[in-house]
Amino acid sequence: MAAALSLFAATPQQIEVSRNRTGASAWGNGMTLDEYVQRDIDLQNSECGREGRYLTWVLAPRNDSHTLDFLCSCETFRRAGLTSRRNHTSSKPDSEPLIEQVECYGIASVFTPPQYRGKGYARLMMSLLHWDLAGNKLTSTGNIKFPFDIWGSPPAPPKELGMGDATFSALWSDVGDFYGKCSPDGADDDSNRLRKSGGWVIRGTRMTRWCPRPDASTALMHANSGSDLHSHSGEWQWLTQEEVNRLLTHDAELMRKDLRARWFEIISSNSTSSSKTKVLFTFLPSGGVEAFQRERLRRFWEKEKIVHWGVALSDPLGDMSTVRAFATWTLDLRPPAPRTLVITRLRCGSCSEESERSENCHGTQVQILCELLQKVWEYCSEHDIQIVEIWNFPLELREVGYRCARHWFVGSDPEGEEFERTEHLPAFKWYGHEHGLTTISSTDSGLVPEEDEVEWVFNEKFCWC
Numbered sequence: 001m002a003a004a005l006s007l008f009a010a011t012p013q014q015i016e017v018s019r020n021r022t023g024a025s026a027w028g029n030g031m032t033l034d035e036y037v038q039r040d041i042d043l044q045n046s047e048c049g050r051e052g053r054y055l056t057w058v059l060a061p062r063n064d065s066h067t068l069d070f071l072c073s074c075e076t077f078r079r080a081g082l083t084s085r086r087n088h089t090s091s092k093p094d095s096e097p098l099i100e101q102v103e104c105y106g107i108a109s110v111f112t113p114p115q116y117r118g119k120g121y122a123r124l125m126m127s128l129l130h131w132d133l134a135g136n137k138l139t140s141t142g143n144i145k146f147p148f149d150i151w152g153s154p155p156a157p158p159k160e161l162g163m164g165d166a167t168f169s170a171l172w173s174d175v176g177d178f179y180g181k182c183s184p185d186g187a188d189d190d191s192n193r194l195r196k197s198g199g200w201v202i203r204g205t206r207m208t209r210w211c212p213r214p215d216a217s218t219a220l221m222h223a224n225s226g227s228d229l230h231s232h233s234g235e236w237q238w239l240t241q242e243e244v245n246r247l248l249t250h251d252a253e254l255m256r257k258d259l260r261a262r263w264f265e266i267i268s269s270n271s272t273s274s275s276k277t278k279v280l281f282t283f284l285p286s287g288g289v290e291a292f293q294r295e296r297l298r299r300f301w302e303k304e305k306i307v308h309w310g311v312a313l314s315d316p317l318g319d320m321s322t323v324r325a326f327a328t329w330t331l332d333l334r335p336p337a338p339r340t341l342v343i344t345r346l347r348c349g350s351c352s353e354e355s356e357r358s359e360n361c362h363g364t365q366v367q368i369l370c371e372l373l374q375k376v377w378e379y380c381s382e383h384d385i386q387i388v389e390i391w392n393f394p395l396e397l398r399e400v401g402y403r404c405a406r407h408w409f410v411g412s413d414p415e416g417e418e419f420e421r422t423e424h425l426p427a428f429k430w431y432g433h434e435h436g437l438t439t440i441s442s443t444d445s446g447l448v449p450e451e452d453e454v455e456w457v458f459n460e461k462f463c464w465c
Contacts, residue, residue: 003152005121007128008065009161010056010073018056018073022111030334035299046295047288052161053078057132059125062152071121072112074129076105076169077465079289083167083433084259084280097263099256100433102167104283105133106465110171123182124151126199130184132157134166134431138184141432141448147186166431168281170456171200172464173425180427200427201451204459207421208390208402210409212380234324236375239310244328245291247312247320248462251347252286255458262457278453279430283463285345290462293330293344300333306383311375313349313368325349325368327376328462331383338386341379344462346390348372348397369397370404377408387412391426391461424464430454 010018016037022028023036031039044054054077058070081104084097107129112122130138131146131154138144146154157163173179183198239247259280266277283289294301294309310328314320326347332340349368380388388409393401402417411417432448 002120002124002150004061004063005059005071005124006062006065006152007057007059007125007132007155009158010058010070011066013068014058014066014070014073015056017068017070018058018109018111021073021113022109025111027109031299039296039299042298043292043295046291048077048079048292048295049288055161057125057129059121059128071116071119072125073109074107074111074125075109075465076107076129076133077289077292079104079106079463080284080287081168082255082259082282082284084263085278085433094264094267097260099259101284102281102433103165104281105166105169106283106289106463107169107171108465123178126179126182127151127184127186128155130169130182130429130431131155132163133169134164136164137166137431137433144185146184150186167433168428168430169200170283170426170428170463173200173202173427174423176425177202177427200429202425202427203456204392204426205420205422206392206418208388208393208418209412210388210405210417211412212377212385212388212409213407216377216381216408234313235316236311236313236371238308238379239312239326239328240307241291241294241309243312243320244310245286245288247310247323247326248285248290248328248345250320250323251326251345252284254347255282255284259457262455266455276450276453277455278449280455280457281428281430282456282458285458285462290328290344292465293342293461297330297332297334301331304333304383306331308379311372311379313371323347325372327372329376330461331385339384340387340389341376341383341385342461343376343388343390345458345460346394348394348401366397366400366404369401370407373401373405373408389461392459393418426456426459426464428454428456 019037019040020033023031023033028036043049048054054075056073056075058073060067060070081102082099083102084099087095087098090096110122110126128151135146135154139146171179179200180202181199185198187198259282262280288295309330310326312320312323312326314324315322326345327343328345329341329343332342349365376388379385398418405417409417413419430448430451
């Protein structure tokens with residue numbers, strides 16, 4: 001049965017059917033069907049979707065690939081990412097890492113109509129999707145063979161799309177670890193368990209959720225008096241959408257430095273810790289990736305004429321290149337849910353190589369974070385925000401950050417202010433780099449590291465889709 005089906009890039013007519021299907025589901029709550037469809041059209045024409053970056057895929061019979069009665073569908077967003085690994089040209093373990101910009105994908109909107117559920121179609125579709133995204137990598141670096149005897153011939157994406165070379169992909173699961181079973185080699189569940197997983201691996205599900213304190217105005221007066229929080233050198237400025245986009249282009253460059261710093265942290269701790277990390281990766285927030293979080297909710301917030309979408313600390317009269325800390329966000333104002341501010345990207349300042357030796361460095365970083373959280377509270381107060389959410393709050397700042405946040409916020413859940421969420425679970429699939437390049441040392445026997453040897457850095461809301 002599976003060999004009679006394959007995965008195809010959707011025709012315009014199939015795209016319309018797919019959007020009508022998902023828009024009529026719970027995903028379309030708060031919008032008419034026409035509004036939902038128009039939103040997806042707008043996303044396709046936006047920076048993150050144009051030039052073939054945003055594609056719809058359908059599972060359909062090989063002998064009727066254009067059918068409008070296809071079995072299930074999904075969407076992909078082609079993106080830029082960064083990876084950091086040992087430079088294979090050096091034999092020194094503490095040499096500069098090889099940091100590269102790579103092709104990667106975000107995956108969204110996996111949908112099977114009710115009449116076709118429970119038949120294994122979604123699992124087949126997602127297993128085949130690996131080959132469209134990274135078929136060249138799977139065969140060259142992963143030594144994975146396409147299961148012709150099970151699935152027939154491999155899917156063949158249109159050549160003009162230039163696909164097949166993804167280094168990694170990610171999705172955000174609302175169905176638990178289902179996608180871990182979607183293996184590119186057609187292995188059954190027992191085989192997947194023996195080799196950990198053949199599909200997407202869940203990683204980083206921490207959620208911070210706060211309610212702004214209505215009585216925090218007293219704390220604000222106290223902070224401004226200088227007895228608790230004092231104004232840090234520099235100027236805080238509210239950011240428009242255009243300013244957020246410019247800032248995140250600069251942030252993408254800073255991420256290179258962050259990956260380098262994180263790499264040397266791992267190298268220096270290898271002798272004293274059990275870390276197995278061989279590769280670091282991240283999506284980049286630029287190119288419309290972070291902006292997607294606002295664009296998809298535009299119909300709800302544009303009625304309120306929202307102007308600012310972030311706050312940043314920079315040197316007096318400085319431009320975006322002088323920003324030392326910032327937060328960007330989107331607003332989910334869909335009724336009847338609470339009015340929610342979701343932090344999409346958070347940078348709390350860092351200690352430069354020169355200042356790492358300074359005793360004041362960490363204290364300065366904490367002070368900046370406290371001021372930033374105060375600014376978020378001020379915004380919430382102005383816009384009647386009831387909930388603030390942050391994905392994977394920085395571990396190194398969690399204790400002092402939460403202590404400071406209690407000036408302005410209280411935990412919104414009985415579990416406390418931080419918990420493991422059960423929806424939108426981040427999950428990644430690592431495909432690997434070019435054939436012949438090792439990851440951590442010249443003695444590595446495998447070309448593709450195990451999942452527990454790969455670290456997802458900046459696993460924040462900005463990259464969700």
